[in-house]
Amino acid sequence: MLISGATGGVGSIALQLAVAAGATVIATARPGEEEEYVRGLGAAHTVDYTGDVAASVRAIAPEGVDKALHSAGDAATIGQVLRPGGAVASTLGATSDQVGRDDVTVAGIMAAATGDKLAALLGHVAAGNLRVNIEARIPMDRTQDAFALFADGTLGKILVTR
Structure with a gap:
C-alpha cells in the first residue's frame, strides 16, 4: 500500500x-x-x-x-x-x-467523525496501538497561525485549543 x-x-x-x-x-x-x-x-x-x-x-x-x-x-x-x-x-x-x-x-473520502469512530480510535490510543503526534498546540484566537503551520507541513496533527 x-x-x-x-x-x-x-x-x-x-x-x-x-x-x-x-x-x-x-x-x-x-x-x-x-x-x-x-x-x-x-x-x-x-x-x-x-x-x-x-x-x-x-x-x-x-x-x-x-x-x-x-x-x-x-x-x-x-x-x-x-x-x-x-x-x-x-x-x-x-x-x-x-x-x-x-x-x-x-x-x-471525507471525514465523518462519529462518537463511535472517535471512541474506537481513542481505544487504540489508550491501548498503545495508535500514536497521535501533536506537533503544535495553537489557541483558538490564533487559528491563522494553525493554518500557516499546516500549509508548511507538519509531522502529525495541529491541536487547536480554547
Whole structure:
C-alpha cells in the first residue's frame, strides 16, 4: 500500500492502521526527520515526494501497489503505481480522470467523525496501538497561525485549543 501524505495527521493514522491490518506500507516522506517519523510508525519503505515518486515506488513494487491513500501529491502519480484492479482512496477528491485509469477504483473520502469512530480510535490510543503526534498546540484566537503551520507541513496533527 502507498500512503501519499504519510507525515500528516490523516496519513500517519492511516499508516498505523494499515500496518496493524497487515499491509506493507510505502510512505511518502523526505529523507531525514520525516523518513524517521514514518518508519517509526511502521512504514516498511519510504519514497521522497520531492523526487520521482512513481519510479521510486516501482523500484520497490515493480508490479505496482494494490491500494493507495491519496492525501497529498498528484493523483496521476498515484495512478501510475497502482496495479490493475487496485484502489485509491482520496481525501483530496481525486476522480478517475485525474488518476488517469479506468481499471482501478477511485473513491473520494471525507471525514465523518462519529462518537463511535472517535471512541474506537481513542481505544487504540489508550491501548498503545495508535500514536497521535501533536506537533503544535495553537489557541483558538490564533487559528491563522494553525493554518500557516499546516500549509508548511507538519509531522502529525495541529491541536487547536480554547
